[in-house]
Amino acid sequence: MAIKRVDSPKQPWELDWTDPNGRRRRKRFKTKREAEDFDAKRRQSVRGGTYVDPKLSQKLTVAALYAEWFNRISTSGARGKGPATPKTLDNYRRQYINYIEPRWGDTPLSAVSYDDIEAWATSLLGRDGKPAGAATRREVALTFGRLMGEAVRRRYLAENPAKNAAGQADYVPGKGRKSGHVYLTMPQLLAIASHAGDYELMILLAGLTGLRWGEITALTVGDVKLGDRPQLAVTKAYSEVSGRHDLGATKGGESRTVPIPAPIAERLRLVIEGRDRRERVFSSANGHVLRNSLFAKRHYKPAIAAAAGTDEDFPRPKFHSLRHTAVSLAISEGANVKVVQRIAGHASATMTLDTYAGLFDDDLHDSADRLSAALVKHGFK
Numbered sequence: 001m002a003i004k005r006v007d008s009p010k011q012p013w014e015l016d017w018t019d020p021n022g023r024r025r026r027k028r029f030k031t032k033r034e035a036e037d038f039d040a041k042r043r044q045s046v047r048g049g050t051y052v053d054p055k056l057s058q059k060l061t062v063a064a065l066y067a068e069w070f071n072r073i074s075t076s077g078a079r080g081k082g083p084a085t086p087k088t089l090d091n092y093r094r095q096y097i098n099y100i101e102p103r104w105g106d107t108p109l110s111a112v113s114y115d116d117i118e119a120w121a122t123s124l125l126g127r128d129g130k131p132a133g134a135a136t137r138r139e140v141a142l143t144f145g146r147l148m149g150e151a152v153r154r155r156y157l158a159e160n161p162a163k164n165a166a167g168q169a170d171y172v173p174g175k176g177r178k179s180g181h182v183y184l185t186m187p188q189l190l191a192i193a194s195h196a197g198d199y200e201l202m203i204l205l206a207g208l209t210g211l212r213w214g215e216i217t218a219l220t221v222g223d224v225k226l227g228d229r230p231q232l233a234v235t236k237a238y239s240e241v242s243g244r245h246d247l248g249a250t251k252g253g254e255s256r257t258v259p260i261p262a263p264i265a266e267r268l269r270l271v272i273e274g275r276d277r278r279e280r281v282f283s284s285a286n287g288h289v290l291r292n293s294l295f296a297k298r299h300y301k302p303a304i305a306a307a308a309g310t311d312e313d314f315p316r317p318k319f320h321s322l323r324h325t326a327v328s329l330a331i332s333e334g335a336n337v338k339v340v341q342r343i344a345g346h347a348s349a350t351m352t353l354d355t356y357a358g359l360f361d362d363d364l365h366d367s368a369d370r371l372s373a374a375l376v377k378h379g380f381k
Contacts, residue, residue, distance in 0.1 A: 003035045015039055019053060056156050057110040062147070065109060066096055069150040078146075082253035086246035087239035092143060098126050099140045100147070109151050112161045117144065118171040134173040141172045181356075182321040183328040188314070191307035199299050201267050202282045203322065209258045210326035210343040213319055214238045215250055217290045222277030225257075230265035232258045234345065238289060245289045256345055292319070327356055 006014045011028035013035045019025050029035040070092065073084045084092075103120050104112065121141040124132040132140070145162035152160050163169050184192070184207065193203040206216055214237035223233045235255040238245045250256075260268065272281060284290050300319055308314035317325070323344070330340050341352040 003032060003039065017042070053155075054110070057151070058108050060109050060151075060156055061105065062107050062109065062112065063101065063105040065151055065154075065156065066100070066105075066147060068154070069147055070096075072150070077253065082249055085237075085239050085248050085251065086241045090241045091139075095140050095143050099124060099132070099136075100144055102127060104144075109156050112148065114161050114164055117141075117162050121171045138173040138175070141169065145169055145172075181324040182315050182317040184315060184317060184321070184325040186329060188307070189322075189325055189329075192303050195303040195306035196299055197303075198285075199282070199295075199303075201264070201271060203300070203303070204264055205260075205268075206319065206322040207325045208261055208264060208329065210323045210330075210345070211258070212237065212251065212323060212345070213292055215345075217280070217282060218247060219281045220277065221272045221275045221279050221281060224260075224268055224272055224281065226265055226269055230260040230262065230268075232260060234258055240292065245291075250345065252345070254345070256342055258343055259339075295319075324356075327352075331356070 002016045004014055004016070005012055006028065008014075008028060011030055013029045013032045015025075015027050015029065015035045015038060017025050017039070027035075027038065029038065070089070072078075073092070074089055075083055077083050083089075121137060121144070124137045124140060126132055141162075145160065148157070148160045148162040151157040189204070189207040193200045193207070196203050202216065205211065206213075209232060211219070211232070211234060215234050218236045218238045219232065219234075223235065225231050225233060233255070234250060234257070236247055237250045238247055268281075280289070282290060284294075296319065304314075304316055308316075315321075327340055327344055330343055335343075337349045337352055340356070341349045344352050344355070346352045346355070
């Protein structure tokens with residue numbers, strides 16, 4: 001490494017060094033102090049393992065980076081815990097083709113700046129030239145931020161240009177307000193199921209075990225474990241992608257076992273008895289994989305309407321609300337948070353508490369009542 005004067009009126013100081021890959025590099029500066037500062041930062045990045053070859057970001061385009069990123073998440077996943085679901089991959093692919101590629105595909109990574117990203121994301125247009133809605137702008141902006149994060153991970157860039165100096169992306173629209181969860185009571189769940197005909201057991205199972213639509217439709221005879229402690233092995237799920245069904249991992253890529261109430265287990269025993277273990281427990285009338293929209297139209301919504309009758313206050317839950325119902329019923333019967341976590345299929349009990357915190361409020365008073373009884377029992381006045 002050497003800093004020396006060169007014959008250049010505008011940048012008379014040159015830094016000459018060899019990078020960690022063994023390539024010789026030269027860079028010129030206006031002053032010797034600038035050269036020394038640059039060299040100090042360069043040395044620090046090498047020692048800290050964060051060195052970035054500036055020429056890589058000049059050669060590599062966003063399109064090339066996307067190919068590398070998409071290959072990684074489709075094989076090992078974003079966190080290395082398994083590939084992303086087909087539905088997630090399809091969403092990323094659509095976002096890239098419709099929004100990201102037209103603006104950024106041919107752009108070198110070194111030319112991507114925060115200001116340009118902000119201007120693009122706030123006035124996002126699709127291939128059809130129509131303005132994108134806030135929800136789409138949010139998803140596309142977040143995806144582009146992940147893509148630029150891949151450039152940092154691969155050491156093509158030193159910093160993520162999708163984030164400002166404070167590490168934020170102020171141009172990303174906030175989440176829209178979601179309606180609250182719908183929780184059915186046990187009588188309401190039983191009423192809806194009783195009007196579902198051949199799918200009565202499926203609705204009961206969803207409302208008592210918390211399986212997602214893709215999980216319960218992928219359930220096979222071999223996944224049903226009967227005995228003294230009946231349970232379901234939830235290891236796979238269907239995703240509806242571009243009109244077709246893809247069988248893959250569950251959301252989050254984690255398998256789990258979920259307990260089954262004894263009366264439901266007995267009903268399941270009668271349904272699966274004598275069937276091949278590879279056969280789906282629930283299918284359409286013609287033996288195909290159930291399609292969410294058709295099931296709702298032909299079976300689920302009519303069952304709700306029949307159960308509601310003339311009661312205008314009767315809830316109109318989506319199928320996914322049966323999952324929330326399973327959690328609420330478990331909590332109301334005194335299940336601890338780890339059991340509820342298993343039913344919900346959350347990665348941690350913290351996530352379960354954050355999602356369903358309101359359902360645990362009554363437990364605070366129940367706990368106080370039990371402590372009060374214990375105090376009296378032991379003579380406290």
